[in-house]
Amino acid sequence: MKKFISWRHPGTISIFRMDDRLLLIGMGIIVGLCSGLAALALNHSLIFMLEFLHDFRHYWWAFLLPAAGAMCSSLFLEKIMNEGAGHGVPEVIYSVSRYGGLIRLRSSISRLVSSCLTIGSGGSAGPEAPVVMSGSAIGSNIAQFFFLNDRQRITLVGCGAAGAVASIFNAPLTGIIFTMEIILGEWSMVNIIPIAVASVAGAELSRTLRGNIIAFESSGSFHIGHPDLFACIGLAMFAALASVLFTRTLRRMHKVSRKVSVPFWVRAAIGGCAVGLLGFMVPEVMGEGYHAIHDMIEGVFKGGIGIVALACLAKILATALTLGWGGSGGIFAPSLVIGSFAGLAYHRLLVFLFPSVMWVSEGCFALLGMAGMMSGILQAPLTGIFLILEITGSYEVMLPLIIVSALSTTMTHYFEPSSFYFKELMEKGQLLRPGTDSRVLADISIREVIEKDCICVRPDMLLREFLYTVQRSTRNYFPVEDQESGQFVGMIRFDQIKPYFFNSVMYDTVIVEQIMDANPDTVHYDDELSEVLNKMDTHGHFSLPVVFNGRFVGMVSKATLLDKYRDELNVQTAHSF
Amino acid sequence: METTIFHVFRNTPLGREILLQSLYFCQQTSSSIAVYIPQHVRFLMYYENDVVQVDLDQSYLTDPETAKEHAIELALSMDVEPRFITPKNFTASTLPDIPVDFDFMCCPRSISDLSTKISLGHIGPKVRRIINSARFPILMPSALFKEWESIIVFFGGSDNSIKALKLGLRLSQITGVPLDMFTYSGGGGTQKNKEHFVEVLREAGLEDIVCGNEDQNAKVREWYFFDGGKFEHNLYRVPHNALAVLGAYGHGVVKDVLFGSTMEMIQTILPNTLLIAGPNYVVPHP
Structure with missing residues (x-):
């Protein structure tokens, strides 16, 4: 039994207590493999569903397929998994920010199955965010099983996300x-x-089971000329515009759908039905x-400008x-598609407009458009650049990729x-990145900074006694x-009552109740320190009393x-670093 | 420092009885009460190494317009001023995060299954997770409000039961009600004699408090020690108006599933209000 317990508490083994990097690397490999497996499972399930439903897509009622998929997906999340679903990636970021992963x-x-139902039936979404959620949850739960601390758990959450992304792409x-990022x-x-180790494990697993496939490899190579580099500025604008439009449409649609007072599964079916008709x-x-x-990358996409824009x-x-x-589902895959349409x-x-200029092939612009779109919507230029490089294998387009990603991020910003991913969290003040003011304050509770060396006085105390x-x-x-009753009734600040001290006549005539502040600003245990500091700044206080259930508990001061x-x-x- | 009990209020007759138990506990222990009136059927509790999703049954959302009014009315009738908790953080829009920095939590035997509320039933999986993860003890009230006039600690010699004993001693000190102890030394081949338990108490530095005389500052009124008969039959000796304090889930899941848990047996047979200290319960410094 004891061996079992120590096996479940690897953090307490002396070699790992000194330096836990080895432990995290070992765990990272396990998490990377598990999350990679989850990503591949989703990938294969999607292929199976698409093939299974392929024959039904020629019927007139095929528009109902995405409706049924979305309905089943929402019912599965709400009724079977009881998930109370969010988007996935923001939920992971939130848990890392606030609750140690x-x-x-x-x-x-949950997201693997629900996204499989949505996307497999024809809904427009990507499988990447669900696999990130799934991988992160696997990492988190492995860390919980082994009783790892917050920092180690966050690392394993990251390992899960990295393994999943590495595996699926x-x-x-x-x-x-x-x-x-x-x-x-x-x-x-x-x-x-x-x-890094988890990411390699996830990618290697994918290569072993699926082969070393580059998702969007181009058959030819791209020769970038100076006009193309200049054109990248305009492409970045296009991509940024598409990013802003996409973000706002998504948000708007959320709000619109909430106004429709029908059961959640009917709502999902309505959305799916509309996608089917589209x-x-x-x-x-x-x-x-x-x-x-x-x-598009191969340059064989039919249709003119109008069709592509549409x-x-x-x-x-x-x-x-x-x-x-x-x-x-997620927005990764749709962003890539929208970006490539924008580029094309x-x-x-x-x-x-310029028929005489020797432009690079349209596949290159589709590829650059994807990078611009990803960078714009995620506001993470490095992710955009490296994703496109790895999924297309087109390392010769590095320079324009950097230009488009950097500019698109800046313009979208x-x-x-x-x-x-961050917008909703930022609006609620829940994006707490390590080392930022909000995170530092969120990690300190009032209980940790309370000072209890104050001397309490009675309201009927004479000024002489108070002296x-x-x-x-x-x-x-x-x-x-x-x-x-022991109830807190007021506060005396020494600087406020100085005048009384220099008038000895007052000593035996004035009592504490007469000179105290009967309605002082107070704070509560549950208040967040950011709120407490705001209160201090607004009213010019250096200390505030903490009152709990009507009783004085201690003081919170700026110095402490x-x-x-x-x-x-x-x-x-x-x-x- | 004052302690706080966390209570999830349900605006039904059963919820009223449970709130009355919490309020009585507050009265006795000079604790304050933090009441949560749910707006959604589920919430999350983030503990140190676990996140527990509590799925409430629909009865928790009964008549939300009068819920606060009823809770205030009940609390004031027992001279307790309630503090209402409004979740500040949400994991998803319908999934609030409830803080876990309380000293006690009141939890019926099952909070997600209506069928168990009319009998003692089994402890629901969510409540079990809460007991397993929480650093605070769980008050598991009887179906009908009843004042308790003594405290009885179930002491089986484990680390968890030592924690339960310390909790019982603390409560007895705060409330001034007498403290008893209940020990069943086990039937068949696993039987241990009383000296074994005294030795455990000695190692924990509690021997004088339990076995000593008044000069030695003894705090335990009576030690019900059974070395024969069936455990469940001996439970009849537990006073009907006692608060039963016990440690729980100190063993692994496998052992519990295969051989059953003493705590489960106690809660199934005993209709008393229980106070359960889980494996992560931390005994506060005096």
């Missing part, structure tokens, strides 16, 4: 960078090595849409209808100050408590808070 076990399976570098939001030595006109909007990307808008609308109305449309516009108390005290604040703040900041940034 604690994620429910059910999340490791066969892109280990993207797995690492996506995790560091988006999920964790910090580049620290202790994290990066296990995450799919009759623009078939490229259905599912994850990777076929369309293949065609497909781009239709894909935005279809994704918003799928996700905004209750379907399950831009290329065709350039050829139309002007209209949408935060990425799609003796002041002599004994080292503090300038004196809480006043009712002698019988600063000491604790520095300690916490040192802890949070100790391992950063």
Whole structure:
């Protein structure tokens, strides 16, 4: 039994207690393999569903397939898994920010099944966010099983996300960078090595089971000329515009759907039905849409500028209808499709306007459009660059990729100050990145900074008696408590009552009740320190009394808070680069 | 420092009885009460190494307009001023996060299954998870409000039962009600004699408190020690108006599933209000 217990507490083994990097690397491999397996399972399930439903797509009622898929998906999440679903990736970021990466076990399976139902039936969404959620949940639950601490658990959550991304795209570098840039939001030595190992494990598993496939490999190579580099500026604008439009349509659709007072599963079915109808006109909007990307990169996509632009808008609308109305899935794949449509449309516009210029092939612009779109919507340029490099294998387009990604991120940031994943969290004040003011304050509780060396006085105490108390005290604040009930009735600040001290006539005529502040600002145990500091700044206080259930508990002062703040900041940034 | 009990209020007659138990506990222990009136059928509790999703049954959302009013009315009738908890953080829009920095939590035997509320039933899986993860003890009230006039600690010699004994001693000290102890030394081949339990108490530094005389500062009124008969039959000797304090789930899941748990047996047979200290319960410094 004891051996079993020590096996479940590897953190207590002396070799790992000194330095846990080896432990995290070992765990990272396990998590990377498990999350990679989850990603591959989803991938294969999607292929199976698409093939199974293929024969039914020619019927007139095929538009009902996405409706049925979205309905089953929402019912599965709500009724079977009891998930209370969010989007997936923001939930992972939230748990990392606030709760040391604690994620429910059910999340490791729920999004895989629900997104499979949504996407497999034709809904417009991507499988990447669900596998990130699943991988992260696997990492978190393995860490919980082995009783790892918060920091180690966060690292394993990152390992799960990296392994899943690396496996589904066969892109280990993207797995690492996506995790560091988006999920964790910090580049620290202790994290990066296990995450890199997990990413390699996930990618290697994918290569073993699926073969070393590059998702969107182009048959030819791209020769970038100077005009193409200049054109990248315009492409970045196009991509940024598409990113902003996509983000806002998604949000808008969420709000619109909430106003429709029907059961959640009917709502999901309505969204799916609309996507099915849209799919009759623009078939490229259905599912994850990777076929369309293949065609565009190969330069064999049919249709003129108008059709391509229409497909781009239709894909935005279809994704918003799928996700905004209750379907399950992510925005990675739709972003790639929309980006490639935007790139292709831009290329065709350039050829139309400047027919005599030797432009690079349209496949290259489709590829650059994907990078611009990813960078814009995620506001994570490195993820955009490395993802496109790895999934296309087109390393010769590195320079324009950097230009488009950097510019698209900057331009999108002007209209949408935060990425799609962060926006809701930022609005609620729940995006707490390590080493930031909000995170440091969130990690300190009032109980940790409370000072209890105050001397309480009675309301009926004479000023003379109070003077003796002041002599004994080292503090300038004196809480006043009712002698019988122990209730907090007021506060005396030494600087406010100085005039009374120099008038000896007052000593035996004035009592504490007469000179106290009967309605002072107070704080409660549950208050967050950011609120407490705001209160201090607004009213010019240096200390505030903590009152709990009508009783004085102690004082919170800026000086003590600063000491604790520095300690916490040192802890949070100790391992950063 | 004052302690706080966390209570999830349900606006039904059963919920009223359970709230009355919590309020009585507050009265006795000079604790304050934090009441949560659910707006959604589920919430999350993030513990140190676990996140527990509590899926409430629909009765928790009964008549939300009068819920707060009823809770205040009941609390004031027992001279307790309630504090209502409004979740600040949400994992998803319908999934609030409830803080876990309380000293006690009141939890019926099952909070997600209506069928068990009319009998003692089994402890629901969610409540079991809460007991397993929480650093605070769980007050599991009887179906009908009843004042308790003594405290009885179930002491089986394990680490968890030592924690339960310390909890019982603390409560007895705060409330001033007498403290008894209940030990069943086990039937068949696993039987242990009383000296074994005294030795365990000695190692924990509690021997004088339990076995000593008044001069030695003894705090335990009576030690019900049974070395014969069936455990469930001996439970008849537990006073009907006692608060039963016990440790729980110190063993692994496998052992519990295969051989059953003493705690499960106690809660199935004993209709008293229970106070359960889980394996992660931390005994506060005096």
